[in-house]
Amino acid sequence: LSTALYTRVQAYMALGDSNSATQALVALLKTRPGNEGASVVYRLLEKLNAEFDHAKSAGDTSRLKQLARNRAQLSGFLVDWARNNSDPNIRKYTYRYSVFDAATQRMAADLETDPAKRKEKLQAALKLYQQLQSSPSYALYQATLEPASPLRGQPDPAVSLGIGLISYDLGDYAQAQKQLGQLLTDRKLGTPEITVDDNGQSKQVANDQYWEATLRLMRSNIALAGANPAELEDRAAKTR
Numbered sequence: 001l002s003t004a005l006y007t008r009v010q011a012y013m014a015l016g017d018s019n020s021a022t023q024a025l026v027a028l029l030k031t032r033p034g035n036e037g038a039s040v041v042y043r044l045l046e047k048l049n050a051e052f053d054h055a056k057s058a059g060d061t062s063r064l065k066q067l068a069r070n071r072a073q074l075s076g077f078l079v080d081w082a083r084n085n086s087d088p089n090i091r092k093y094t095y096r097y098s099v100f101d102a103a104t105q106r107m108a109a110d111l112e113t114d115p116a117k118r119k120e121k122l123q124a125a126l127k128l129y130q131q132l133q134s135s136p137s138y139a140l141y142q143a144t145l146e147p148a149s150p151l152r153g154q155p156d157p158a159v160s161l162g163i164g165l166i167s168y169d170l171g172d173y174a175q176a177q178k179q180l181g182q183l184l185t186d187r188k189l190g191t192p193e194i195t196v197d198d199n200g201q202s203k204q205v206a207n208d209q210y211w212e213a214t215l216r217l218m219r220s221n222i223a224l225a226g227a228n229p230a231e232l233e234d235r236a237a238k239t240r
Helices: 002-014 018-030 034-058 061-083 094-110 115-131 135-143 157-169 173-185 208-224 229-239
Strands: 193-198 201-206
Touching: 002 018, 002 034, 002 061, 018 034, 018 061, 034 061, 061 094, 094 115, 094 135, 094 157, 115 157, 157 173, 157 208, 173 208, 201 208
Parallel strands: none
Antiparallel strands: 193 201
16 A cells, blocks of 8 residues: 555646645555654655656756646645644654655755746845754654664754755855765765665665765865865866
8 A cells, every 4th residue: 555655646646636645645644653754755855856856967948947836836745744633653753744744845946947946035044944953853863763772862964965965055164064065074974886676676876865975075074175166067077
């Protein structure tokens, strides 16, 4: 049943029918315990990220905007649904859904072509991530971890990554260097390559999260050393 509902969610989203996708997702989450429900949302996020990357590579602007709208509608609903849920096992995962929502808003900001609006949306997404660093949110995050989790007592890597990436986009290279450098030093973003399932076969692929953070850290270091990352990138492009 959960597999069928998950497939239904993806199908509705592919059709751009976010209302039906939301209803199907809620039906799916009701069949899963709190922790498994959070995992379902994480897998959906990964699926959407993959579709987003594919559309970006293909230059499909309309598809990119559709995916961003779908995510935004789903994420906001999920946060409210979890926060106001009568089931405490679901309510305690409000934090996870809030991280999903912050990532959604960052993606929507990335698609904004107007510089002023893009900056405004990036700042709004950054504020969401910063709120997730508050003491109450940190306590909620710790409550989602298993007792033996190595992440206990440490900041959420997803939040640190979001703050680091947005800080870079906003030109705050010192903050980007601090957040991304610490994540990479502590190996919180995994290895350069990861193993994924490809139609039942294990396959090694590049860890995009790791390389995105590494690239932006390098550019932040360059900027803090007095160079302009954008100018250096333009020069490199002209020599290729």
